[in-house]
Amino acid sequence: MSIQTEPRKRTVTPFRYDIVGSFLRPSVLKEARAKFQSGEISAEQLKEVEDAEIVKLVQKQKEAGLQAVTDGEFRRSWWHLDFFWGFDGVERTIIDQGYQFNGAQSRPETARLTGTISFSSHPFVAHYAFLKSAAGEDAAARQSVPAAAQFLFELDRAENQESTKQFYPDRAELLADIAQAYKAAIRAFYEAGCRSLQFDDCTWGALCDKQFMELMEQVGVNVSEYAAELAKLNAEVVSDLPDDLVVTTHVCRGNYVSTYAGVGGGYEPIAETLLSIDNYSGFYLEFDTDRAGDFKPLRFLKDNQQVVLGLFSSKFGELESKENILKRIEEAQQYVDLNRICLSPQCGFASTEEGNHLTEEQQWRKIAFIKEIADEIWK
Numbered sequence: 509m510s511i512q513t514e515p516r517k518r519t520v521t522p523f524r525y526d527i528v529g530s531f532l533r534p535s536v537l538k539e540a541r542a543k544f545q546s547g548e549i550s551a552e553q554l555k556e557v558e559d560a561e562i563v564k565l566v567q568k569q570k571e572a573g574l575q576a577v578t579d580g581e582f583r584r585s586w587w588h589l590d591f592f593w594g595f596d597g598v599e600r601t602i603i604d605q606g607y608q609f610n611g612a613q614s615r616p617e618t619a620r621l622t623g624t625i626s627f628s629s630h631p632f633v634a635h636y637a638f639l640k641s642a643a644g645e646d647a648a649a650r651q652s653v654p655a656a657a658q659f660l661f662e663l664d665r666a667e668n669q670e671s672t673k674q675f676y677p678d679r680a681e682l683l684a685d686i687a688q689a690y691k692a693a694i695r696a697f698y699e700a701g702c703r704s705l706q707f708d709d710c711t712w713g714a715l716c717d718k719q720f721m722e723l724m725e726q727v728g729v730n731v732s733e734y735a736a737e738l739a740k741l742n743a744e745v746v747s748d749l750p751d752d753l754v755v756t757t758h759v760c761r762g763n764y765v766s767t768y769a770g771v772g773g774g775y776e777p778i779a780e781t782l783l784s785i786d787n788y789s790g791f792y793l794e795f796d797t798d799r800a801g802d803f804k805p806l807r808f809l810k811d812n813q814q815v816v817l818g819l820f821s822s823k824f825g826e827l828e829s830k831e832n833i834l835k836r837i838e839e840a841q842q843y844v845d846l847n848r849i850c851l852s853p854q855c856g857f858a859s860t861e862e863g864n865h866l867t868e869e870q871q872w873r874k875i876a877f878i879k880e881i882a883d884e885i886w887k
């Protein structure tokens with residue numbers, strides 16, 4: 509692959525070869541969580557196992573050459589619900605059905621309102637402080653949380669609409685409280701030393717999915733207006749941030765036990781709305797299958813924004829064709845300069861504690877493969 513412009517080294521997230529955040533849970537951690545659930549060990553004993561495994565994970569990430577490290581979401585059950593449950597006015601609730609994926613259904617849990625939303629404290633802040641300490645000074649400790657749009661999306665689920673309207677008959681007040689709670693959370697992470705924050709967001713994957721858009725229209729929701737509302741909420745959350753806080757976002761199309769959600773569709777319907785959000789320095793976008801469409805929507809990227817091409821699948825252990833990966837990167841260069849491209853898997857390896865269907869060895873081999881290709885391109 510030929511490079512026509514001199515490559516510039518990335519010094520902040522996203523990096524040339526990167527990850528989305530979650531890693532497969534080690535067997536010792538799964539066993540400890542099961543023992544905690546059955547009452548065999550205490551919360552403190554579980555934390556000791558989590559601490560030890562996170563320290564090991566951080567070291568493995570450094571050995572793999574990653575410049576930004578995470579805690580693998582080892583303390584979470586879900587990539588998103590655990591964070592929502594930490595806000596005031598929100599509780600964990602069991603419902604009749606889980607999220608529907610292609611050939612699989614998740615555990616039937618959600619986040620439901622018990623009052624108005626606010627932020628007083630959050631366990632994730634202490635979790636980040638531990639990660640920051642484990643990462644040391646030679647790697648960026650990156651915190652990932654679900655986007656504010658994802659929270660609103662959860663509260664808008666049919667199962668939650670009654671309780672959401674009970675506490676927020678005025679939707680403007682709901683949006684304002686979500687934004688305020690998120691801004692308080694960001695300040696808390698920043699004060700704990702966080703300088704790299706990633707917002708994970710499945711809403712955009714849904715809003716360009718042909719099947720989901722049809723269902724939305726059938727129940728009287730204008731998809732374009734809803735997308736604009738979500739974008740405005742996300743933009744408000746990331747406005748007026750400290751200059752040294754780097755904020756990125758990851759768009760997913762479903763990642764549960766190696767399955768996906770919906771029938772797919774390119775980014776074109778939502779690209780201009782999504783990519784117009786200021787203060788995101790990088791977009792991690794899923795491009796591992798043709799379900800994501802072509803690269804043409806990347807034309808809406810601003811000149812100061814990076815795109816992380818999720819060309820590698822975290823759903824299976826087999827390595828992709830290097831020739832095909834290089835070809836697709838060349839295709840993407842029709843719309844965005846190579847110096848603004850980075851590489852990563854399309855999603856994490858374990859968006860929920862169940863994890864995808866591959867081994868830890870395959871997980872690390874895939875990361876090494878991404879690094880190999882990135883090193884070949886950006887020598």
